[in-house]
Amino acid sequence: VVHVGLLGCGVVGSAVARAIERGTTDQRGPNGTSPPPRFEVTQVAVRDPAKRRDCSIPRHRFVTDPVKVAGDPGIDVVVEVMGGVEPAFDAITVALGSGKPVVTANKELLGTWGSELAEHSARGGVPLLYEAAVAGTVPIVRLLSDHLASDRIERIEGVLNGTSNFVLEQMELGLDADEALQRARDLGYAEADASRDLDGTDAADKLAILARIAFGEPVSTDDVHTLGIRSLSAPDLRDAVERGTRWRLLATAGRGGCLRVEPVPLPADHPLAALRGPESGVLVTAERAGTLLLRGAGAGGDPTAVSVMADLAVVLRCS
């Protein structure tokens, strides 16, 4: 049994816990033979251990100090899905420092400190994996870091923030900005505080992560020229639809060029204009592979947990 220390047990964390409970990881690996690795969530660090969670981890495994869990010798792997820079940074640093592989979905942390953490991971030879940090269930990190490793990536173009995409779509359909945001909250596509979504910062975090992998440069969220969607009005969006274009919050990065997140009027038949609601999509152009498109659920507990579970399987397979 591999003992997992789970940091955070919100929408994504409880979905990971449920996936681990189902215990189906890796039953269909390339060679189909090895028995599925058994994971067990041994400790969960949360702010309020008394709160009800949507999974069946026994109450006594809940604790409050993520850094302590990360350093506990009884933990083999750390899954960090608490979000935010602190105390996640400390917890991950302690985990890597004590030789524990880390799987994280924390785009804010990786956007800001991704280069430093990757270096820490590399120095110690301890895996730090983060497929779930960008575009939910869409395996864009693996595409860039593994699949295209023999190629030269030229350009990335993506719709990376599901909340703003949903809000823009709703505004095209007739809602005003506040109504659209309220609707996103009602459906669970937006948090109470959606500033990082609407201001483009969330998309900028993700773009910085992708650009760092694709171009091998130590970029961070601060390097992204970022403009959110707040300046767009519903009538503007509807006029654009009538002219055959759809405003979308587009994140773009080119090799050697600058990183941008900004609203762009896409032709209606552009593959990224077709995303529905909270979907994410990324177009990657490489010298030999040409242009690849990946599209799928960019958020949500269960879809994001699929990416976390894939990272956990990598940790196991290659350790």
Place this chain on the structure above:
Amino acid sequence: VVHVGLLGCGVVGSAVARAIERGTTDQRGPNGTSPPPRFEVTQVAVRDPAKRRDCSIPRHRFVTDPVKVAGDPGIDVVVEVMGGVEPAFDAITVALGSGKPVVTANKELLGTWGSELAEHSARGGVPLLYEAAVAGTVPIVRLLSDHLASDRIERIEGVLNGTSNFVLEQMELGLDADEALQRARDLGYAEADASRDLDGTDAADKLAILARIAFGEPVSTDDVHTLGIRSLSAPDLRDAVERGTRWRLLATAGRGGCLRVEPVPLPADHPLAALRGPESGVLVTAERAGTLLLRGAGAGGDPTAVSVMADLAVVLRCS
């Protein structure tokens, strides 16, 4: 240095040889530290060793017997890109039997004997990888076998044959079937004998491979209800476009349901109706991840070689 035995040196084989010569494999792995593994094409088996090839492998490394290369103790890994069932089957069997990992792009072989070869690979614990066998550069095999391993795949829907997709598109634009096929040949999108493309057999091979991975059942090309595109006429296709639909050769498989390859009139805004020319695209629906779309170059030497190189990197990383 890892000694590669290359079986076949046509469009894909020479692209693999060039990629190995560039030696850039895996420089951007998740942790960025390990020096790139060095591959060397030590032997190449081809029908005619005297023929000029589009790569710089020295002439003396060319031989004629693929089975002998596969069994040679000086070879560490076998890359099979010769196509066809025989002698590829024998060569791969010999390679796996002597403990050599195999990377192949051979959809015909895997469509027919995929279950048996996968079992052979599993029995001996010797990797058999075939990302390049389905949809060229599009990492659909890895999506099903690795990324969605914790999920339950419900349905696969794909346009898996670039030649027929290109031909249909050209017919929509006004060419008749023969002109469209000739154009595909001129552009290198079709072989001299395109029967397996037009009859749907090539797409059926690929669907069988994907269904076997997704649903864990030992299906083969024979299990696919297959209808090609020969019955479609240019006027029919153009009428359909005017009614807002586009005929595409669609491959579909559902869990527990039947496997089909057949022309289907897709709504113009269907993601698979938007594929351009020889592109491939696959929609995968899983219980928790939802629906994912992957799209990209479905054929061509360089794009397919990207998938071969990714498999080679996996062989190295986990051996």
